[in-house]
Amino acid sequence: MTRLVVVGGDAAGMSAASQARRRLAADRMQIVAYERSSWVSYSACGEPFHVAGQVDRIESLVARTPEAFAEMDIEVRTRHEVTAVDTAARTVTVVGLDAGTEFVDSYDELLIATGATARRPPIHGRDLDGVHELRTLEDAAALRALADGPPDDVVVIGGGYIGLEAAEAFVFRGWKVTVVCAHPGVLEGTLDEDLGEAVVSHMREMGITVLTDTRVACINGDRSVESVGCGDRTLPAKVVVLGLGSRPEVGVAAAAGIPLGPTGAIQVDERQRTPVPGVWAAGDCAEVIHRITGATTNPHLGTIANKTGRVAGINLGGDEARFPGALGSSITRVGDLEISSVGLSCEEARAAGFDAVDGTVEGTTTAGYMPGARSMTIRVVAERGTGRLLGAQIIGGPGAGKRIDVFATALWNGMTAADLEWTDLAYAPPFSGTWDLVAIAARAARRASS
Numbered sequence: 001m002t003r004l005v006v007v008g009g010d011a012a013g014m015s016a017a018s019q020a021r022r023r024l025a026a027d028r029m030q031i032v033a034y035e036r037s038s039w040v041s042y043s044a045c046g047e048p049f050h051v052a053g054q055v056d057r058i059e060s061l062v063a064r065t066p067e068a069f070a071e072m073d074i075e076v077r078t079r080h081e082v083t084a085v086d087t088a089a090r091t092v093t094v095v096g097l098d099a100g101t102e103f104v105d106s107y108d109e110l111l112i113a114t115g116a117t118a119r120r121p122p123i124h125g126r127d128l129d130g131v132h133e134l135r136t137l138e139d140a141a142a143l144r145a146l147a148d149g150p151p152d153d154v155v156v157i158g159g160g161y162i163g164l165e166a167a168e169a170f171v172f173r174g175w176k177v178t179v180v181c182a183h184p185g186v187l188e189g190t191l192d193e194d195l196g197e198a199v200v201s202h203m204r205e206m207g208i209t210v211l212t213d214t215r216v217a218c219i220n221g222d223r224s225v226e227s228v229g230c231g232d233r234t235l236p237a238k239v240v241v242l243g244l245g246s247r248p249e250v251g252v253a254a255a256a257g258i259p260l261g262p263t264g265a266i267q268v269d270e271r272q273r274t275p276v277p278g279v280w281a282a283g284d285c286a287e288v289i290h291r292i293t294g295a296t297t298n299p300h301l302g303t304i305a306n307k308t309g310r311v312a313g314i315n316l317g318g319d320e321a322r323f324p325g326a327l328g329s330s331i332t333r334v335g336d337l338e339i340s341s342v343g344l345s346c347e348e349a350r351a352a353g354f355d356a357v358d359g360t361v362e363g364t365t366t367a368g369y370m371p372g373a374r375s376m377t378i379r380v381v382a383e384r385g386t387g388r389l390l391g392a393q394i395i396g397g398p399g400a401g402k403r404i405d406v407f408a409t410a411l412w413n414g415m416t417a418a419d420l421e422w423t424d425l426a427y428a429p430p431f432s433g434t435w436d437l438v439a440i441a442a443r444a445a446r447r448a449s450s
């Protein structure tokens with residue numbers, strides 16, 4: 001009998017547990033998952049929509065309860081934090097957070113799926129009432145309770161996708177929203193700077209105040225937040241949302257001597273094994289290989305967490321699976337502007353040493369004469385000379401964003417801009433022009449790269 005201990009009960013951890021159980025019945029493998037929070041198998045991705053009131057019941061964000069896992073012979077212990085791992089003795093130290101008890105459990109196989117935590121730079125006042133991150137379901141419930149109150153001023157610090165989704169949620173609830181962002185545009189690292197600036201223009205049209213190139217100096221208040229200070233401005237604030245990015249949660253792993261890679265996340269091979277015998281890692285806490293650069297990367301995406309967890313679980317269950325790498329495909333929206341990207345931005349491609357060019361085109365989401373046609377911009381990044389596709393970015397009205405999946409498929413298969421230009425894409429007036437803007441953008445990139 002093998003005993004599998006899973007640390008962290010969300011996307012990666014519970015995907016792995018489920019996959020292992022499918023392959024090995026309870027008489028061959030015991031599975032226990034320790035989860036620090038009160039919830040397992042939840043959708044953090046749905047949290048902004050709960051704050052917005054569009055998803056009313058927080059329980060709707062839970063894919064599978066501990067009771068449902070118990071029916072699969074997977075023991076889930078919520079409110080239990082693993083505080084130490086001894087890889088020589090193959091044990092974990094666990095603290096029951098409600099009873100305050102500590103005990104030691106042993107494992108044959110250990111999966112670390114501790115995810116990521118919000119970055120918390122030392123801004124004065126960040127512990128005041130009314131200042132929240134948006135990471136856990138508890139955070140989402142707290143922000144929802146505030147959003148349910150009379151509309152007031154909210155300041156969102158950070159222009160990443162979680163900051164933008166939080167901003168959209170509060171706009172939806174009628175609040176006066178200010179986003180403070182240290183860069184000239186939002187979604188730095190996802191979009192090139194000029195496209196990030198175009199998103200800022202759209203947010204301003206929605207009535208959101210966006211302060212770019214601005215750093216928050218302090219959060220003010222007595223017990224509860226009252227204002228945010230940045231430069232010579234003081235912004236009134238009943239609520240502050242910290243959206244300053246995330247970092248892999250690797251404290252317990254690092255303390256146990258489990259090697260971290262250059263990104264600061266846990267080093268794994270393509271089967272999700274760490275270099276330490278019997279220890280595996282998956283999800284936001286683990287590195288993955290970027291399929292374009294070949295370098296390790298650590299994107300914090302639910303898609304990749306689910307897949308790497310699945311790979312770990314298949315291997316733990318005795319079959320063989322290898323994670324084939326990531327492209328970092330992502331999509332979000334602010335109001336009715338859809339924003340998506342895949343692969344490398346122009347800036348990232350050049351930083352990675354590629355001689356990168358881009359083709360950028362503007363058009364409409366449907367045939368231009370159709371009611372509801374909305375503008376859309378597509379940028380395709382390609383390598384000069386070979387025309388190999390390196391990345392794509394899209395911003396535009398409804399229907400724009402998921403076009404990124406065409407580029408994801410093309411990049412996945414190593415296609416060139418010329419290959420994509422002639423791909424047989426579907427057309428009818430409610431969906432695109434005769435030449436979809438995807439193909440027109442590929443043509444622009446082919447010309448730029450030749």
Ligand SMILES: Cc1cc2nc3c(=O)[nH]c(=O)nc-3n(C[C@H](O)[C@H](O)[C@H](O)COP(=O)(O)OP(=O)(O)OC[C@H]3O[C@@H](n4cnc5c(N)ncnc54)[C@H](O)[C@@H]3O)c2cc1C
Nearest residue numbers: 008010011012036044045082114115283284300301302305
């Ligand atoms: C607001 C928000 C919106 C998002 N939207 C999207 C989206 O639209 N698309 C997308 O692809 N991704 C999105 N993501 C990212 C996605 O949610 C994560 O990539 C995914 O949840 C990672 O799964 P994971 O299992 O690796 O880690 P997590 O979901 O972080 O789970 C790790 C779990 O481990 C627990 N844990 C940590 N340390 C310990 C310990 N020592 N002992 C016990 N338990 C521990 C934590 O409590 C946590 O529940 C979003 C994230 C957030 C926060």
